[in-house]
Structures are given as C-alpha cells and as structure tokens.
Amino acid sequence: MRGQSFACLSVALLLVCAVQAAQPVGAITSSEPFLLRGARVAVAGVPSWPVAPGDDIATATSPAVISFRDGSRVTLGRNSKAKIESDGHPLLLRLLEGTGAYVFASGSALQLFVGNKRAGLGTTRGTLSLAASQAAPNALRGSGQDSSLAAVRRPPPTLPPISQCRN
Numbered sequence: 372m373r374g375q376s377f378a379c380l381s382v383a384l385l386l387v388c389a390v391q392a393a394q395p396v397g398a399i400t401s402s403e404p405f406l407l408r409g410a411r412v413a414v415a416g417v418p419s420w421p422v423a424p425g426d427d428i429a430t431a432t433s434p435a436v437i438s439f440r441d442g443s444r445v446t447l448g449r450n451s452k453a454k455i456e457s458d459g460h461p462l463l464l465r466l467l468e469g470t471g472a473y474v475f476a477s478g479s480a481l482q483l484f485v486g487n488k489r490a491g492l493g494t495t496r497g498t499l500s501l502a503a504s505q506a507a508p509n510a511l512r513g514s515g516q517d518s519s520l521a522a523v524r525r526p527p528p529t530l531p532p533i534s535q536c537r538n
Contacts, residue, residue, distance in 0.1 A: 393423035396455065396462055397440055403433030424457035430469070437464070442476030445483070466490075471499040 398419040399405070405412055406429040412420055422428070422437060429452045437445045437455075439462070447453055451469025455462070463482035473483055474496045483491040485501045 393425055393457075395421035395423050395440075396457075397422050397438050399428060399435050399437045401430065401433055401435035403431065405430050405433075405435050422455055424455050424462065426455045428453050428455070439476075439479075439481055441479045441481065443479045443481045444474045446472045448472075466499050466501050468501055470501075473497060473499065 399407065399422050400419045401412075401414055404414060406427070407420060407422070408426055419438075428435065428437070428447060430447050430449055432449060434449055434451075435447045437447070437453075439445075445453070445464050447466075448470035451471060452467040453471065454465045454467060456465060457463070461480045461482055463484060465484040465486075467486070473491055475481060475491065475494075482489065483499065485499050490499055491497055
C-alpha cells in the first residue's frame with residue numbers, strides 16, 4: 372500500500388513539474404560558445420540548443436541566431452545580451468546589450484524590445500542596438516523603466532504601402 376501511494380505521489384509530482392516547465396519556443400545556434408541561462412554552451416557537435424521563456428542569452432566572440440517556432444529569426448551580434456520573456460503575454464525578446472538583427476515571419480506575434488522600449492513595430496526586418504552605457508540601470512532585471520536612449524535602426528521599406536497595391 373505504501374509503495375502504491377509513493378508511486379502515485381511521484382507520478383503526480385512529475386506531472387505538475389512537466390506542466391510548469393517552460394516549453395521551448397525556438398532554438399539557438401552559433402559557431403562559437405555562448406552563455407545560456409548563465410552556463411557556457413560549447414557548440415562542438417551540437418548544432419542547436421532549445422530556448423524557452425526566461426532564458427538569458429549572451430554572446431562573446433561570435434553572433435548567435437535564435438530561430439523561433441513561428442519562423443521568425445533574431446541574430447544577436449558579438450558581445451550582446453538578450454532575454455526571452457513570456458509571462459502569459461505574447462512572446463518577446465528583449466535586447467539588453469549589444470546589437471541584433473531581426474526578420475519576422477508572416478503573422479508572427481513575437482515582440483521585440485530594446486531595453487524597455489518596443490522595437491520593430493510595422494516592419495518585417497531591421498536592426499537593433501543598445502550600448503551597455505545606454506541600458507537602464509535595472510534593464511537586466513526587466514524593471515519596466517523606460518530606456519529612452521535605446522536606438523532602433525530600420526531599413527527603408529522595399530514595398531509600397533498596401534493602400535497603393537490595390538487593383
């Protein structure tokens with residue numbers, strides 16, 4: 372009887388842990404080691420690593436590409452830091468330091484932030500930049516403070532507005 376109770380309790384505990392565990396939202400690849408959740412990831416022999424909400428990512432000598440499940444991609448430049456967040460809201464990637472480039476997949480709900488400033492609105496691709504000296508003091512903790520010094524560079528549009536495309 373004790374063995375069955377212990378087994379049932381163990382299975383219930385595993386189910387609770389499995390439900391609360393963060394589900395992968397994409398994968399990260401790089402040609403050189405990078406930090407994921409504060410741990411050094413040696414890339415030799417492993418083509419990609421899963422990423423989930425709550426993950427902190429830091430690059431050093433080489434860029435890293437984050438491919439999201441919806442097909443969107445964010446490339447973090449060398450010496451850059453970012454965090455993937457969700458907290459019951461749409462998925463977002465927050466650039467905390469350095470540079471990046473993004474390409475949104477069609478219909479993507481992914482949101483981008485540079486520090487605490489929303490980026491990438493109305494575009495399908497562009498670049499991001501935030502120097503360490505420009506980051507809000509609490510940006511690494513996601514404080515909600517406005518970082519008005521965040522710079523977002525967008526390429527010029529290549530297609531005419533939809534209103535001009537009607538037959």
